Amino acid sequence: MAKQRLVILGGGESGVGTALLGKEKGFDVFVSDKGKIKEKYKDVLIHNEIEWEDEKHSEKKILNAHMVMKSPGIPDKAPLVKTIREKGILVVSEIxxxxxxxxxxxxxxxxxxxxxxxxxxxxxxxxxxxxxxxxxxxxxxxxxxxxxxxxxxxxxxxxxxxxxxxxxxxxxxxxxxxxxxxxxxxxxxxxxxxxxxxxxxxxxxxxxxxxxxxxxxxxxxxxxxxxxxxxxxxxxxxxxxxxxxxxxxxxxxxxxxxxxxxxxxxxxxxxxxxxxxxxxxxxxxxxxxxxxxxxxxxxxxxxFQGVEHRLEHVLKINKVQYINDSKATNVNSTYYALESMDAPTVWIVGGVDKGNNYEELFPFVNEKVKAIICLGVDNEKLFNTFSNMVDVIIETQFMSEAVKIAYKIAEAGDTVLLSPACASFDLFENYEDRGRQFKNAVRNL
The missing domain is CATH 3.40.1190.10 (Mur-like, catalytic domain)
Known part of the structure; x- marks a missing residue:
């Protein structure tokens, strides 16, 4: 009996994990990634003799699958996913x-x-x-x-x-x-x-x-x-x-x-x-x-010490507390962060807006935020929303610069909070990268 063919879209952590398990369970496995597969994952695939491609999707090698495991980052709207489903091929997540x-x-x-x-x-x-x-x-x-x-x-x-x-x-x-x-x-x-x-x-x-x-x-x-x-x-x-x-x-x-x-x-x-x-x-x-x-x-x-990039206290410099909440990728997350601030706050916000409505933050911004630093490719919506609520609103596209500006504005007793309320993909690899850059910039002050 021919082996069942398992095609994996996305060569990241979940994709490569699935490829290894699939091979062990007797599937004929093929991994395809439209982007570049990281070296560490490529090495694992090569070492385990699993066929792969990156920077393209070869439909011929994909549409003969019995089952497709798609990385959570690939939307259903993607034309390839639509084609796979139209052919009646089962699409599953790694879970x-x-x-x-x-x-x-x-x-x-x-x-x-x-x-x-x-x-x-x-x-x-x-x-x-x-x-x-x-x-x-x-x-x-x-x-x-x-x-x-x-x-x-x-x-x-x-x-x-x-x-x-x-x-x-x-x-x-x-x-x-x-x-x-x-x-x-x-x-x-x-x-x-x-x-x-x-x-x-x-x-x-x-x-x-x-x-x-x-x-x-x-x-x-x-x-x-x-x-x-x-x-x-x-x-x-x-x-x-x-x-x-x-x-x-x-x-x-x-x-x-x-x-x-x-x-x-x-x-x-x-x-x-x-x-x-x-x-x-x-x-x-x-x-x-x-x-x-x-x-x-x-x-x-x-x-319990908590999670990195979630309201993580980084350093206190000149009596100013720097807090990394890079994991706040939506408004509700930032709501919790601002709610828990008990000092005047310099707030670093912005990134890829997923259709955000910032209204629930207004009471906290009015009460606690003394300055806003916008850190995104497009900050227009943040300016339109908040410019009349704070005296200082500044725009930048570099984390190191955002932290330097915050350092200049903040006074003893203040808090500098990175809580972006947005995804990170415009300027950073992911929220972890954004959080690490913030921490490094603070340590380099």
Whole structure:
């Protein structure tokens, strides 16, 4: 019998991981990337004798596939993807392809914001007592981990793009941190399409599975009313009393699952801010479900260091605190950042705008922001939106310059905050590159 042909579009972390697992499972594998494949990934493909091409897509070599794994960065609107689907070829994400080769318990975490912090925190707690991998949108690819060391448990951070191409994927515990408008350029500018995409994380769940979600999020609540799901609901809230799930009362997080209760003071949480209480609730609820001891959960919440590029305190220079929040690639993320500022702020913002509406930031900008530095190829929208709210608004296209300007403007007691509210692809390779350039520029002051 001829081998099944697996074609992989995109030679990045998830593509190469899938190629390795696919080869191991007996597929005839071909990797095709329209851009350049990084040297480190090329070396892996060559070493493993996997056929590949880059800087082009040869349709003849692609359209004879039985299955296509497409990188989450490639939109469905791409002509090649349309052609593949028209031919009736199954298109899957790495998460879908890899999950069929593991019997692990999966905690799948999605949401517009907080998913990296929640996933990293959940992994930090679980690894104290369980063998657990961390994958998805973060770290080594899920497929590669299954191939090299199939853990009995995985925490997966999953984007809406990865969920768009699942078929049978089913996490035992699903988490939706929140849903706010993001990536609408990929969803025909229809918010409801993006919401439906996030909820795909629950589509194969049964009554033996769980959904942990933010009960303060009207969008999630409304969707659950309109489209009820099978799984057991474990909401978390800062404002309501929750019988089954987690809530906040007198600065304590109270988690109840099947009458088994756990109480944790929030005063010692390592991460600051209301949104981080929610992230802590979501991660702790998942850990509680997997029978991790209360004491272990408490200790982990108190010593967790957070995620790089997420409200990361870089340095204090001349009594000015520099904070790297490069991971804020949408308005809601920046909302949390500005909400948590308690000093006059010089705000560095801008990049590729995904159809942003900045209105929810106005109260914070009026109250806390003394100057705005726009860092993008096109800053016109930021100027039009904010120029009448602050005395100083300046435009630049270089991180080193943005930081020097901030240094000149900021006075003792101020904060300089990089929280772009936009994607990074106009001036930087990705948000990590943007964050590292910021940190280097601050260290070179």
């Amino acid at each position: 879908e392809f890899a999950a069929q080769y593991t019997s692990a318990t999966i905690i799948g975490i999605t949401g517009s914001n907080g998913k990296t912090t929640t996933a990293t925190l959940a992994h930090h707690i679980l690894k104290q007592k369980l063998e657990v991998g961390l994958a998805g949108n973060i770290g080594d690819s899920f497929a590669k981990q299954i191939l090299e060391k199939d853990y009995p448990n995985y925490v997966l951070e999953i984007s809406s793009f990865q969920l768009d191409d699942i078929v049978d994927f089913k996490p035992h515990i699903a988490v939706i941190t929140n849903i706010t408008p993001d990536h609408l350029d990929r969803y025909d500018y229809k918010f409801e399409n993006y919401i439906a995409s996030k909820f795909r994380i629950t589509m194969n769940q049964t009554k033996d599975d769980y959904l942990i979600y933010d009960a303060d999020d009207e969008i999630i609540n409304n969707h659950l009313k309109e489209y009820p799901i099978q799984s057991q609901l474990l909401p978390f809230s800062l404002t309501k009393t929750i019988e089954n799930g987690a809530y906040l009362k007198d600065n304590n997080i109270i988690i109840t699952i099947d009458n088994n209760q756990m109480i944790m003071p929030t005063t010692n949480l390592a991460l600051e801010g209301k949104h981080n209480i929610k992230n802590a609730m979501a991660a702790s609820t998942a850990a509680h479900l997997l029978k991790i001891r209360k004491q272990t959960i408490r200790e982990c919440l108190e010593n």
